[in-house]
Amino acid sequence: MSNPTVVIAGAGLAGATTAVELRARGFGGRILLLGAEEHHPYIRPPLSKEYLKGESDLDDAYVQPADWYTDNDVELLPGTEAGSFDPAAHELFVSGGARITYDSLVLATGAHARPLGVPGSGHGAVFSLRTIEDSQWLRSALEVGSRRVVVVGSGWIGMEVAAAARGYGNEVTVVGRSHVPLAPAIGPELGAVFESLHRDNGVVFRNAAHVVAVEGGDQQAVVLATGEHLAADVVVAGVGAAPNTSVAEQSGLALENGVPTDEGMRTVVEDVYAVGDLANPLLPAIGQRLRNEHWANAIAGGTVAARSIVGEAASYDDIxxxxxxxxxxxxxxxxxxxxxxxxxxxxRGDVSAREFIAFWLRDDRVVAGMNVNVWDVQEQIQRLIRSGGPVDPERLTDESVDLAEL
Structure with a gap:
């Protein structure tokens, strides 16, 4: 095959990483990078962190400078939405009815913000946060200050938006279904640390609460199942994300919490790969599939897919x-x-001062670790996780014992 073509359906971080890694691995064929949005590929963390707080410009969010794609002969096609693909013909149908022939197809269609889905939640004063435009609109609403902001959802996005809103001097109430914020992600013990942090900064919580409506008009309010009305100038829906599976579904791919892949990001269809928020890859380290929506996963999956495409023995082994x-x-x-x-x-450390490392132990083996205001320890945390061997909990929590000795 003299000049193979790789088509990447989705121009987010995972899709862009695949293109970057293909060129880094010496792939000399044609690369088409199709994005439904009009932007160059960008990363999402700044949209709920630095940019939303007014601490950075959008330029810091782009994966590569605009001229990188031209300089590296990557055909970036913004505003081009993928439809279905024909596995037998190796053709991808795109918006406008065009067909693109591929040798390898990478599905990188990402995810979308889940709607609040209650009566009254469809009007303009209810914000979600997923795209550049979402962050721009929300930042404009928050930076006015002295507004009543109700954040629905006490996961990572909800808590980061709450912090940004308080930074602009707004009144903030967080409504969450969990008894403790972030508990589904990191458990109640660690979630309580973050709840305390937010309360110390003036955030009000309604935990274990359910939103049933958003009332509009001059007196906009978020209505809870208890009948309580929370007055709101700004409502933010941070109730999670769902993978964009329409291309896979229309093409007959079976779904399993996204698109299942092997450890090399291959789907069950020959020459078709899935990466990023869409993919549910097999992780050999734990012997099961794990889909996650964090930016590091987009980089890891895109890198592995590119290596698989060029014929390397690649496996998703990032923690x-x-x-x-x-x-x-x-x-x-x-x-x-x-x-x-x-x-x-x-x-390990001082939890009350919010300077500590938390370790999750299963059979005295470290399966996860979180450092809070303690730095330069991630390498050691990941080493302990990778080792798979038992550790002495007393030594693990003893700050006088160097982590490198464990």
Whole structure:
């Protein structure tokens, strides 16, 4: 095959990473990068962090400078939405009815913000946060200050938006279904640390609460199942994301919490790969599939897919990783959520001062770790996770014992 063509359906971080890695691995064929949005590929963390807080420009969010794609002969096609593909003909149908022939197809269609889905939630004062435009609109609404902001959802997006809103001097109430914010992600013990942080910064919580409507008009309010009305100038829906599976579905791919792949990001269809938020890859380290929506996963999956396409023996072996910055607290987390669920949590450092490392232990083996305002320890945390060997919990939590000795 003299000049193979790789078509990447989706121009987010995962799709762009695939293109970058293909060129880095010496792939000399044609690369088409199709994006439904009109932007160059960008990363999403700044949209709920630095940019939303007014601490950075949008230029910092782009994966590569605009001229990188031309300089590296990557055909970027913004505003081009993928439809279905024909596995037998190796053709992808795109918006406008065009067909693109591929040798390898990478599905990188990402995810979308889940709608609030209650009466009255469809009007313009209810914001979601997924795209550049979402962040721009929300930042404009928040930076006015002295407004009543109700954030529906107490996951990572909801908590980061709450911190940004408080930074602009707004009144903030967070409504969450969990009894403790972030509990589904990191458990109630660690979730309580973040709830305390937000309360110390003036955020009001309605935990274990259900939103049933958003009332508009001059007196806009979020209505809870208890009948309570929360007055709101701005409502933010941070109720999670769902993978964009329409291309896969229309093409006959079976779904399993997204698109299942092997450890090399291959789907069950020959020459078709899936990466990023859409993909549900097999992780050999834990012997099961794990789909996650953090930016590090987009980089890892895109890298592995590119290596598989060029014929290398590639396997998804990165440990899931993410970070968050809220007020004066910064944290990093590495680990396997399915193994951490229900695991024993031990602490190294001062939890009350919010300077500590939390370790999740299963059979005295570290399966996850989170450092809070303690830095330059991620390498050691990931080493402990990778080792798979038992550790002494007393030594693990003893700050006088160097992590490198464990």
């Amino acid at each position: 899931p990783y993410f970070y968050s910055d809220q007020y004066d607290l910064g944290m990093e987390y590495s680990g396997y959520a399915p193994l951490a669920a229900g695991a024993r949590v031990v602490f």
